[in-house]
Amino acid sequence: MSNDTQPILKAEHLGITFGGLKAVSDFNMTINKGELVGLIGPNGAGKTTVFNLLTGVYKPTEGDFWLDGEHMNGKKTYQVVRAGIARTFQNIRLFKQLTVEENVLVAFDESFSYHMGGAIFRTPGFWKQEHEMHEKAIDLLRIFNLEGLAATQAANLPYGQQRKLEIARALATGMKLLLLDEPAAGMNPTETEDLLHCINTIRDRFGIAILLIEHDMSLVMSVCQRIQVLDYGRTIASGTPEQIANNPQVISAYLGSDSNDDVDGDSTAKVEPEPSIAKTIQEEGAR
Amino acid sequence: SGGSMDDSSSSSAKASGDTITIGTVTTNSGTAAAYGEAEVKGFELAVSEINAKGGINGKKVKLESMDDKGDATEASNAYNKLVGDNNVLAVAGPTISATTAAVAPLADQSKLVTIAPAATSDSIETGNYLFRTCFKDSYQGEVAARFAAENLKVKKVAVLYGTGDPYSSGVGEAFAKAAEKLGLEVVDKESSSSADDTEYSAQLQKIQASGAELLYAPYYYSVAGPYIIPQARSVGFDGYVMGPDGYDGLKLTGDKAQYNKTYYTTHYSADDNTNSKVQDFIKSYKSKNNAEPNTFAALGYDTIYMIKQAIEKAGKNATREDVRNAVAGMTFDGVTGKFTMDKSGSPTKSVIVLEMKDGKPVYNTTVQPK
Amino acid sequence: MKKTMLSTTQSYVVCFLGILATFGIVMALCESGLADSYIKGIMMTACIAIIMTTSLNLTIGVLGQLTLGCCGFEAIGAYVAALASKYMVAAGIGVDPTARFLITTLIGGIVACVFGILIGIPALRLHGDYLAIITLGFGEIIRVIIQNLKVAGGMGLDKGAAGQALIGIERTANLYVVFWIMVVTVVVLFMFGRSRYGRAVKAIRDDEIAAGASGLNTTYLKVLVFAISAFFAGIAGGIFAQYIGSLNPTMAGWLNSINYVIMVVFGGMGSLTGSIVSAIGLTILPELLRAFADYRMLAYSVVLVLVMIFRPQGIFGSWEFSLPKLINRLLLRGNGKNDRAADKSDKAVNEPADATEKEAAR
Amino acid sequence: MLEIKDLCVSYGAIDAVKGISLKVDDGEIVSLIGANGAGKTTTLHTITGLVPAKSGSITYDGHDLLKTHANKIVTLGMAHVPEGRHVFTRMSVQENLEMGAFSLKDQSNLGKDLEMVFDYFPRLKERRRQLAGTLSGGEQQMVAMGRALMSHPKTILMDEPSMGLSPLLVKEIFDIIVTLRKSGITVLLVEQNAKMALSIADRAYVLETGKITMEGKASDLLHDEKVRKAYLGA
Amino acid sequence: MDQIIMFVSQLFNGLKIGSVYALVALGYTMVYGIIRLINFAHGDFIMVGAYVLMLTIPAIVAMGLPAWVAVIPAILVCVAVGVIVEKAAYKPVREKGNSMTALITAIAMSLLLENGSQAIFGADFQTVPTIFHLPSIAFGKLKLSGDTLLTIVIGLVIMVGLQLFVKFTKQGKAMRAVSEDKEAAVLMGVNVNSTIALTFAIGSGLAAVASLMYCAAYPQVSPMMGAMLGLKAFVAAVLGGIGSIPGAMIGGLAIGLIESLTKAYIGTVTGGLITSAFSDAIVFAILIIVLLVKPSGIMGKNEGEKV
């Protein structure tokens, strides 16, 4: 265990360039234990790219980051994961032909200690661990109400359950920091609410830090303690949900003018697109 | 035990019944199919002639033909199948040295006499149940070197051969060694990855630059004819080109004059008037197949006649072993010459040298065995 | 747990008995003389093909990476084993032929495995058709190198002659021994597949990026699979050399490798059963087609095309045959329907333990 | 006018759509809402011929769509913005948009049409030379919509156009949908964001596990207690 | 001086075989580009074309036409064979199987064509009459064959033509769209099946042209002639970046040059340690090195997946 004052994640001046395009620059962030931080920003702002940097998919062209004090630059994906950063993907990436349980077991791989010999000779250790891990996997699936589907092939799950399985799999790596990339995308509000509940449960139960990318403002505003806003790869704001919701720069770049409604959670009055439509139509007419 | 692959179960085979079965294992598919196909044509011609004249010891002859794809495993499976067939008295084949090498130990083990028409590699001799109709690589390379030194009177020679092919590399190496022994200077030694490449200009250019008067290029008719000789001429090489019996049936393309000054060692010559068998063979081959025969066909043809002669000698109730004993040391007079089997199962035979003149092979000389 | 279900241990015993029974049949055939050298030769060839195909299936079917160079490793194993055997004979080491056979074959496998690692590390950075072509290239390079090695031609070692077939290898391969080597291969591959390794490898096949993000060292696992495949290919080569008695560099060529790939796909990718059955089937098929004489290979290719058109997932798809499962089903039929439910709940608990369980569908 | 009658669709043994009937009149925005896996995408795929129907009928402007070759449907004036965008990843943004005009006989207005799309989505103008595969999710959604517009459609089928978009963009996209309707384009809109979909639609259908369980005026459904509970997260 | 002449003529040797490889590689690239299938039978299409040439040239010459006119029946037959193979074998497998089964089908198709033509024409080699009678061009001591120059020119013209076709015509765009996303292509109004058939037709037609140029340089046919040629050309396509039209051209010429130069100089450079017999191995070694440095080939676009 690290000492309590040390942040779980510290990123300093992280940046990456794709053939001239600065997808992310001067990205700074600190996340403490048990914190749930939101990362929002317009499409193409570089949020997913930040995740890719933090998980070793891309090598940063500038800057450094630390997990629990350990310098992580240049580590391979699996090393980063073993060090304690796990993630989900914007486009679901499950092991489609494996069963639900196997998906989780794969992520448990580091916790196994038997080797080739054990596997081939089916030593008692092999059986013991396989059983143990099986129990653990079922326990984990239970959080997401997936335990009954353990033997189902992942590809056959409905979309919402695939999302949950992806989170379960990430949890199985035993991480300190969980990165969730738009977990609520493609879900309706009811399903989103269910997901919100899950996120709260795992944070409380595992005591981990979570960094969340999400466009669903009702979700972001209700679960995040802090929010950082990216635009064109740069941080344009960071602070509490209220601060962000009222930040004019964020409103103009991301939320749109009538975004406050989302924060209130007042559902009936929520969407009133008429004014802006009128504006568009006027512009159309002007052309 | 039964798991051992080295047990022979069926040496009880006899020439019983009213047919005699000769097994054949040849390469009839894959890259070397052309050679096996020609051999089979030779076999079939011989068998039809024999049957027309009343068969062997009054019994009709039947071929039991197996294809080996040019693959050692297939050859050994095919061969084993023949071994298990009690009617099979002798085997003609396999076609290429690679498959013959796989079959050689099986022949000895199952005591089934096997005559390879055209497997020339030196190393496959067993001196037991495996024989061959052709001369072996080293012998042919030697004769060619002698001919180059004594008849063509060249001083500088170059060699080009394909390392991927035992025949090509075997003859090529033998020629180079013999040439050096005879005091010739081997000015360049080039090689190709396989014996069926199409492009040799790079090597030929170097040979041309090396000042060689003669190029020894042991390849098959299908490579020497359309590729090597024209390419050699087009890089400006106008010296002699020599090859082994693989040149027989040389495929000619373009200007026929470019093949002049090409010599090759082989088994028979169409204008050899001293051997009436040659003329008869060529005539009946042509009328049956509507094409010119090549060495493979001639060797195949002789192989069947060798087997016939041996069975006749072994008698009506000959066993496989009797046939083997009849082949060992036999003297045979066929299309590809008159020869005697030596102790190791290879024939000692005279070599005929042919020269290409305006696209036609013309008899040049006969080199007698030492 | 109901008494009618086989426990895990019982399942293993049943499988072992099944293998023993198969061996019994093979032995009966040989000892009674029903199997002549032709049949024995085919059984031997089939055993070699099974080793090649099942181990290649690990790379192609389980890892999902197409390689066209397996015969390069087979050739390495074959040549190394052959030369080792020649050396041992010449030096008078290892008089017992079976011991010599086992030792040299193992050496062949190990050397092939080392090459597998050396080649796998760079090659496995590529995927799909690029990996296929690069492995094909390695196979061809191995072929060319062997054919230019003096020690690997003619009588071998000091009597070598480049470009010649390596001949005169002691033919020490014994069908019974080879049968058990084949069984060990299949069992090892099976156990590997049903362990954390197999799971991890399949995860990489399904999504390599997600596998990395789940903490798997994908490079290591891929090279491991490649090395295991190469090892068994080398073993198959060692057997082949000491069965056939002579070797030719063309055995390393891509056309041969493709033959084994055909076997894997034909049987159904990822299915061990499929690999075994198709290895046997495609060894026997050309022999059966001898009736077509000159049109044999034409008939063979027609059969291939038709099977692919009408059964593109391969003969077995990803289905696995399982003797214990068959027995369970028979037992259940005898015991009425209520056991079905028990079957299900047992499965949920015993899933990872149930080694006989059908592999997850492809 | 698009009319679906008793449509059944299945994937092998799985019945995804079990006898639905619905109608979209010219100039309407009709929204189709429902939980994950309800069969919304399947319905749209069947309309544009990507998935064969088991039974039922689909007519559009007097054409029997089930008998029309999938690639001819776009020439009848029906464009489909598929779920998951399906942009041509190794083509540039501009080439993607030009592909949208593939079905047009007359390619001479390409430049003008492009400008129209760039007006709707200025971000695409910035990125016109970038390969579509390297765009962010939102940018790709814009490409997919722009591409559909390039075929001068009379009817657009949209499958979850707001998925993965920032709130601002979602609003913009919905604005655009309304604008499209104003310019006479009919829209069949599949959405998870039921609240927004219902707020701009004229009529709506609710699809549950392959069956239509409710239909009516969008404003009515928006205030329906059951719908609110199930899809609006109230 | 002689050294330079030698070097230049080696370069031309390389270009000669290289431009044949390039023509064949173009066919591979077209088909691979659209359905991601290594069409192993492509080399055998060349063999089919060559047999047609062998059979028709005498008749065509008898009619008083130049021998190369025989390329027209060759194109017709090859296109027919290509489209039939696609419709009868590849299409059903593509729809029901995966990429691996498609590959095996292609291999089986290749075997079928080889063994089929052996059944029809026999296994033996047959020569093709001379096709071009072009004078060679001499620069002092250096002699360059007219055939070689013609092959290179034809290769370049076809490459440019194809590139323009794919980039700018509607059908070309349809091909690219189909190659990326068949569903989306359908939604754009592209007829996927006819686009694929067209691609096969073009690829097979190219095979016929390639067989003309091949037979002009290497005037002999046999059932197995396509196998090694096809493999080399495929390697060329991959080296250049498979799917890329200029890549196929560059790859083909590069392989030709590598072969020629290694055959000529490797012995000298390595002091006889490695001989010209290693040329095939060296071609593959260079391919491997290129792929390791640039995994998608010389001209290939890096298709790194966006996560």
Ligand SMILES: Nc1ncnc2c1ncn2[C@@H]1O[C@H](COP(=O)(O)OP(=O)(O)OP(=O)(O)O)[C@@H](O)[C@H]1O
């Ligand atoms: N591999 C790559 N090559 C080139 N450009 C890239 C690459 N990956 C990302 N980009 C660019 O970087 C920018 C940021 O992309 P990113 O995926 O991080 O956006 P995002 O914030 O996650 O957007 P969204 O909310 O739409 O998912 C985009 O403009 C994208 O086009």
Ligand SMILES: Nc1ncnc2c1ncn2[C@@H]1O[C@H](COP(=O)(O)OP(=O)(O)OP(=O)(O)O)[C@@H](O)[C@H]1O
């Ligand atoms: N290609 C397919 N093969 C088999 N089943 C499929 C396929 N596509 C969809 N399904 C199944 O059909 C049903 C309906 O799926 P569909 O994609 O139409 O739902 P949807 O309403 O669009 O859901 P979502 O909101 O997740 O997009 C689901 O049960 C799904 O699992």
Ligand SMILES: [Mg+2]
């Ligand atoms: Mg993103």
Ligand SMILES: [Mg+2]
């Ligand atoms: Mg959907």
